[in-house]
Amino acid sequence: MSELGWRAFLAADDLQDWVILHGGPTAVFTRPSLRQAAQLAAAIAELPALEPRTLLTVAADRLTVKLTREIWGTEERHIEVAREISRVAREHGAVADTCAVQEVQLAIAAKPEETDLGFWRAVLGYQPLHEDNCIDPNGQGSTVWMQELNPARPLRHAMHVDVSVGRTEAEARMNAAVAAGGRIVDDSEAPGAWILADRSGNKVCIAAWPDGMRPADHERGTEDSLNK
Template structure:
């Protein structure tokens, strides 16, 4: 029976197969040399997923890579079916002579990642309809409440979630980015941000997230699945 595993279970189940758990998805990148190769790998992935492809698999095809994402659209989460599909896809990619990898330490421009925009609000239910309309976003599956996140229906833009404020804070930015990275990439990303002129504002909730700021105080969070459940 298909079920939703813990973040730790999902991460450990696919890590050796070249995938990483990111923000309710499984992701990997397969470096290629041509668009034809990328399209061929995408076709292989669809084939091994079979009837599950439409409800679980997304593929971003580029001349230098095929980026694969697995998530159950019905649950808006990773399920045990996604884990099985990740293993099948990795085997198919290997048979084709390629290597699925998250991009860490491989010379890739960056690791796989997922970006969210967080908006601080005194009345989440008051501002959420505006952002839903102006972005053309929709409710995530199973999350249609007045304070729930919003997602891009074609999955091109970052998700938007709302953080409850207890009082107005005009002295600080009220919109920031959350960059969800593989758990074994977080430290490198934080060090790079600090070396680039940023500063670490807080690590009190690490390894779930670290708060950083640029030289003018604009904040961003580096997040991982760790520290959120068993």
């Protein structure tokens, strides 16, 4: 796995429609109707450079395009693929909405000797992606990531939600969550990430990674938050 691909993607020009999430380059294009969103999906599906892990999701008034479903699978060639997709979208009158781009991930933390990804793959009907995570083969559900807890920590297990969004959306999402009754647990990595909790103490990480921070920062901030 290498960071070169997604870093090159972030540095490239003419990719204003795209956001790099935990799952790689993603864009949302809006259309007036389900039929028109489906027509756009059909046109994009004709592009020869798409690969098997490309995911096209049509909803009522939008099309979400994920190029790889994983950040580490991002390659420099995806830059031109993304530009071609944006070109086709413009030809169809579609408008990119970077504020709508997001990915939700369930992070299940346990001691190294007690991580049980096989169970979660089986119970959810998910497929392996890497040795520490799995994905919904239908492209509908959240990804699952097994996070190893530091053996020296008193906490034995934990579970939280990661919400991966673009850097321009993260703070607005945090403010909306706080206005809805949430509280900030940890803002030491802001504006790259915030750890929030609901009134019962259930935690969620809003992360603008890698759009707005380094990977090591996100991993450290999320792990530390579990013991707060």
